Amino acid sequence: MVRIVDQMGGTPVDQSGAGKTAGVVARVRAMVQDGTLAAGDALPSTRALAAELGVARGTVVSAYEQLDGEGWIRTRQGAVARVAPGVPGMPVSAATTGPVRRSPARDASGPVPLLDARPGIPAVTAIATRDWRAAWRAAADAPLRNALSDPAGLPELRAQIAAQLGLRRGFAPDVSRVLVTGGTSEALSLVVEALRNHLGRTPRIAVEDPGYRSGRRAMTSAGAELVGVPVDDDGLDVDALPALPPVDAVVVTPTHQYPLGSVMPVARRQRLLSWAVDTATTVVEDDYDSEFRHRGSPVPALAALDTAGVVLHVGGFSKTLDPRLRCSYLVLPPGAVPDAVAAARVARGPVVAEPVQVALAHLLRTGALRRHLGRVRRDYTHRRELIASRLDGVPGLEARALNGGLHAVVTWSALATARAVVARTARAGVLVSALAEYEVAPGSAPDGVVLGYGGLTLPELDRALDALLGALGGALGGALGGSLGGALGGALGQA
Known part of the structure; x- marks a missing residue:
């Protein structure tokens, strides 16, 4: 284990307050950058480093949290902090105290790896390895049995x-009203199938526009007819619903409208x-x-306000753990349509492998x-x-969807x-999605892109923002004139 103080010349951190934390962060970054600390190297405990530096332990805890959040180190409860893989050689100044602003792509030699900054990918690798392995050991230890899985899901x-x-969501359903589904898409197709069986015809469903493509x-594959409903700054426009042809269901994302x-x-x-x-x-x-x-504060679920039994609640583990688990759930109120679901x-039978369900139950229970x-x-x-800091103050640009979730929407008026x-961002090695891809009716969404940041480290996100700002400068410079070009150039110059 490298002694941080020895490598820093033995000089204690002499700032106060937040400056102490920034000083520790800057010094550890510099040691990673110059190769003193390599990927996988263990760092001192927060208590030991605090004693060596002559600062409060809380200062080092805060510094480690920031370094972990930026992707320089990885901390795990009950384990030593270690330098994260893939960060040595990143350009960084020992005097830098704020978030890393410069993209590694600018100084890297050789091909730059493609970054997928499209929405939908969470920080899959962030879960503690011991917790992940313990969950799958629990699944492997579950007794074998000569039986079929419960179609509703593992009790x-x-x-x-x-x-x-x-x-967490403000309502406590009866366990018998919870159904396990193979992801959100399977849950929605299940609802369509139930409506079709219950009504004896093609169901018409209202969806947010733009919305979850x-x-x-x-739903269309399951046989539904979809009708788009406009979205404003408060989500789905309820006042637009009476003007629609009669619909059998409406699908909403009230806690964090997707994607806006x-x-x-x-x-x-x-x-x-x-x-x-x-x-x-x-x-x-x-x-x-x-x-x-x-x-x-966290916003209660819509189902928590439902006293009439009209809300079918869909949740899952794609954004909290890993979309490849393909596990979600439906919570059904009493009633004819929920009973049809x-x-x-x-009728469909179980769709999520029982070992996956055992592992998820273990992660929840423990x-x-x-x-x-x-x-x-x-x-x-x-x-x-x-x-927010990279895009703040750039004229003509607006960053949305930053109050929650795992993605940002960047729009412009040019x-x-x-x-x-x-296309320009892709040529720079970064994939993002056009906001228009989420439209029901063409032209219903403003010009913009959707940038997913859940699966990116902070240095990778910096690189993605560099590529996006560069692409915006090239595509929009003529439309907005020199002011935007200068502002974008300034934003890239801060990096």
């Missing part, structure tokens, strides 16, 4: 889901529920990333998922702050297409 997992909803594909990021206020939620009761319409709440709220689940969420919330907040910006 233990359903019980843990119900308990977590009571703690994979969910739309799943708006939060539906309580008053609008109540109006939506009242409209649903009056029109006998089923409301499907897609609660896809409610765990990640970066500003303000339950019947459709039985608190491992809760600890993981605490870690990645902090990391995602660092990423959000970097995006006469330039998102397609051109996406």
Whole structure:
């Protein structure tokens, strides 16, 4: 284990307050950059380093948290902090005290790896290795049996889901009303199948525009007719619903509208529920990333306000753990349509492998998922702050969806297409998505791109922002004139 103080010349940190934390952060960064600390090297404990540097232990804890959030080190509860893989050689100044601003792509020799900054990828590798392995050991230790899986899902997992909803989402469903599904798309297709069976015709479903495109594909494949509903700064426009042809269901993302990021206020939620009761319409709440709220208090689920039994609540583990697990859940109120959904689940049979369900139940029961969420919330907040600081003050640009979730939406008011910006960004080695890809009706969304930051380290996100700003400068410079070009040049110069 490298002695940090020895490598720093034995000089204690002499700043005060936040400056002490910044000093520790800058020194560790510099040691990684110059090769003194290599990938996998262990760092001193927070207590030991605090004693060596002559600072409070809380200062070192804060420094390690920032370094972890920036992707320089990896900390795990009960284990030593280690230098993260892939960071040696990154350009950094020992005097730098703020977040890393310079992209490694600028000084790297050889090919630059492609970065996938499209939305939908969380920080899969952030979970503690011992927790992850313990969950799969629990799955391997489960007794073999000559039986089929319960179509509704493993009872233990359903019980843990119900308990977590009571703690975190403001409502505690009966375990018998929880169904395990093969991802959100399978849950939505299950609802369509149930509506079709219950109604005896093609169901018509209202969806947010722009909105969740994979969910739309799943519903149309299951035989639904979709109708787009405009979205404003408060989410789905409830006042637009009465003007639609009669619909059988409406799918909403009220906690963090996908992809624009708006939060539906309580008053609008109540109006939506009242409209649903009056029109006998089923409301499907897609609660896809409610765990990640970066500003303000967590928002209760729409289902927590539902006293009439009109809300079908959809949640899952794609954004909290790994989308490749393909495990979500539906929470059904009593009623004819929910009962039809339950019947459709039985008819389809189980879709999520039982070992996967055992592992997820273990992560919930032991608190491992809760600890993981605490870690990645902090990391995602660092990423959000970097995006805000890099884009703040650039005229003509607006960063949206930063109050929560794992992605940002960058829009502009100039006469330039998102397609051109996406293509230029891709040529720089970074993949982003055009906001237009989420439209139901062409032209319903402003020009913009969606940038996913959940699976990126802070240095990688810096590189992605460099590529995006460079692409915007090239695509929009002519449309907005020299002021934007200068501003974008300044934003890149800060990096």
